[in-house]
Amino acid sequence: MNLHERYANGIDGGKRASLKFVDFSGIDLSGRNLTDAELTGCAFENAKLIKTIFERAVLFACDFRKADLRGACMARADMRGANLRGADLSHADLTQSDFREGEVAVADKKNGMLVIKHRMRPGDAEGTLFVGATLDGSQFNGAQAKGANFQDCSMKGTKLTGAILKDCNLAGADLQDADLTGARLEGAHFEDAILTRVALGYSKIDPNLSKGALGDPSESAKIRAIQLENMANDHQTWWESNGEAGQHAKFDDEDLRPMNAIFKGMRLTALSAVKCNGVGVRFLSTQLQGANFSGADLRGACFAGADLRGANFTRARLKKADFRNAKLSPLRISAEKTKATDFTGAELRYANFDQADIRQALFYDVDMLGASFRGAQASGAKRGKSPIAEATTATTGMPAAVQAQANAA
Numbered sequence: 001m002n003l004h005e006r007y008a009n010g011i012d013g014g015k016r017a018s019l020k021f022v023d024f025s026g027i028d029l030s031g032r033n034l035t036d037a038e039l040t041g042c043a044f045e046n047a048k049l050i051k052t053i054f055e056r057a058v059l060f061a062c063d064f065r066k067a068d069l070r071g072a073c074m075a076r077a078d079m080r081g082a083n084l085r086g087a088d089l090s091h092a093d094l095t096q097s098d099f100r101e102g103e104v105a106v107a108d109k110k111n112g113m114l115v116i117k118h119r120m121r122p123g124d125a126e127g128t129l130f131v132g133a134t135l136d137g138s139q140f141n142g143a144q145a146k147g148a149n150f151q152d153c154s155m156k157g158t159k160l161t162g163a164i165l166k167d168c169n170l171a172g173a174d175l176q177d178a179d180l181t182g183a184r185l186e187g188a189h190f191e192d193a194i195l196t197r198v199a200l201g202y203s204k205i206d207p208n209l210s211k212g213a214l215g216d217p218s219e220s221a222k223i224r225a226i227q228l229e230n231m232a233n234d235h236q237t238w239w240e241s242n243g244e245a246g247q248h249a250k251f252d253d254e255d256l257r258p259m260n261a262i263f264k265g266m267r268l269t270a271l272s273a274v275k276c277n278g279v280g281v282r283f284l285s286t287q288l289q290g291a292n293f294s295g296a297d298l299r300g301a302c303f304a305g306a307d308l309r310g311a312n313f314t315r316a317r318l319k320k321a322d323f324r325n326a327k328l329s330p331l332r333i334s335a336e337k338t339k340a341t342d343f344t345g346a347e348l349r350y351a352n353f354d355q356a357d358i359r360q361a362l363f364y365d366v367d368m369l370g371a372s373f374r375g376a377q378a379s380g381a382k383r384g385k386s387p388i389a390e391a392t393t394a395t396t397g398m399p400a401a402v403q404a405q406a407n408a409a
Contacts, residue, residue: 005033084125089133091350091370096137099123132350132370152349154300154320156280174300174320176280194279194299196257214279214297217257225258232259236267248272256281289331290339310339319349329359329377 021041030050034057043063051071059074061081068088075095082099100123125145136156143163152172159179167187174194181201190210197216205213228251237246251273260281267287275295285305292312302322310331330338341361348368353376360380 009033079123082123084123084128086127087125088129090129091132092130092134094133094135094138096139097135098139099125099143100139100141152319154350156300172319174280176300196280214277217255221255222258224254225256228254228256228259229262232263232266232268235271239267239269251276308341311341313341313343313346315345316343317347318343318351319347321348321351323351323353323356326353326356328353328361329357 016036016038018038019042020038022039023043024047025043025045026047027044028048029052030048031052033053035053035055037054037057039054039062040058040060041062042059044067045063045065047064047067049064049067049069049072052069052073054072054074054077056076057074057078059077059079059082062079063083064087065083066086067084069092070088070090071092072089073093074097075093077094077097079094079097079099081101123140123143125140125143125148128145128148130148130150130153132152133150134154135150135158136154137158138155139159140163141159141161143160145168146164147167148165149169150173151169153170154174155178156174157177158175160183161179162182163180164184165180165188166184168185169189170193171189171191172193173190175198176194176196177198179199180203181199183200183203185203185205188205188209190205190213192212192214193210194214195205195210195216196214231247231249231251234246235249238248239246249268249271251271253275254273255277256273257277257279261284263286264282264284265286268291269287269289271288271291273291273293273296276293276297278293278296278298278301280300281298282302283306284302286303287307288303288311289307290310291308293316294312294314295316296313297317298313298321299317299319300321301318303326304322304324305326306323307327308323309327309329310333311328328341330340332338338360341358343366344362344364346366348363348366348371350370351368351372353371353373355375356373357377358373358381359377360382363381363383366383
């Protein structure tokens with residue numbers, strides 16, 4: 001393993017691991033870097049693999065039954081025919097992983113290993129815990145996942161055609177552009193899930209088990225988007241001309257989803273978007289100093305690289321929102337006065353603040369279970385009492401400044 005980690009980290013003297021059909025059951029490989037490793041047919045039953053990196057690894061027909069894979073990275077891994085039954089993949093990254101049916105070699109019952117037969121075996125994820133995991137663009141076609149827990153997962157563009165999803169928990173999952181054609185959905189829960197542009201074919205979601213789920217934008221919202229785009233352009237003109245041209249835009253209560261990526265790089269300082277629906281909308285590198293998103297639904301929205309100094313996100317829904325490299329420090333109003341970025345009462349589950357500047361930001365009474373703050377500048381950030389303080393500080397690597405506030409509360 002040491003030689004492979006040297007290889008994975010680009011250090012001289014390393015060698016790619018090729019460890020087919022090895023029994024790693026019960027072993028602790030937490031945090032190890034197994035990027036690009038060849039691990040076909042290996043057994044990891046009951047293994048401890050917390051935050052282990054299996055990126056692009058060949059995990060064909062591997063046995064992960066009851067393994068602890070919390071926070072593991074299996075992005076773009078070949079997991080065809082793998083067995084994840086009963087495993088814990090909470091907050092794991094399975095982006096573009098391949099969990100489809102795979103041809104598995106089995107010994108002939110009569111002649112043992114002398115005669116090898118091949119049979120197709122679907123990926124098995126029955127009873128698997130995926131809570132808060134990222135499965136964007138992954139291939140789960142035909143997977144056996146009865147009773148699996150996908151609560152709060154990001155499953156954008158996930159392929160689930162013909163998958164067995166009976167009695168699954170998909171509450172709060174983001175299934176934008178997912179393909180559920182032919183999937184077995186009896187007893188599956190979709191409460192509060194995001195079901196925009198989901199392909200179902202003849203599969204049916206029980207309306208009694210999908211209360212609060214968010215469907216496609218209405219036709220009127222799509223027509224309205226043209227007007228809103230013009231308003232955004234006028235707002236930019238208004239700000240750049242110091243109020244001499246254009247007009248201040250108000251997107252309060254508007255459905256911004258049909259606009260998707262048009263905000264990228266725009267100057268929308270002081271924008272008002274109270275209680276808007278911005279689920280999945282991209283505000284990449286947008287100038288939003290002093291913007292008001294109070295009470296908005298911004299689940300899965302992208303604010304990466306945006307300037308949000310002094311913005312108001314009080315009581316906003318920001319589950320799985322992306323704030324990487326964003327500016328969230330105070331906005332200077334005058335020589336004596338500044339305005340802090342405010343997340344009071346916001347839902348920040350699994351939000352990403354990696355490398356963001358959150359100095360002096362307010363995080364009072366927030367739900368930030370599974371949120372990530374790696375490399376964030378957090379001096380003076382304030383956080384009040386939260387019912388999940390222990391879980392948050394244990395699982396996210398919260399900055400010391402924020403953690404100190406939590407401990408003192």
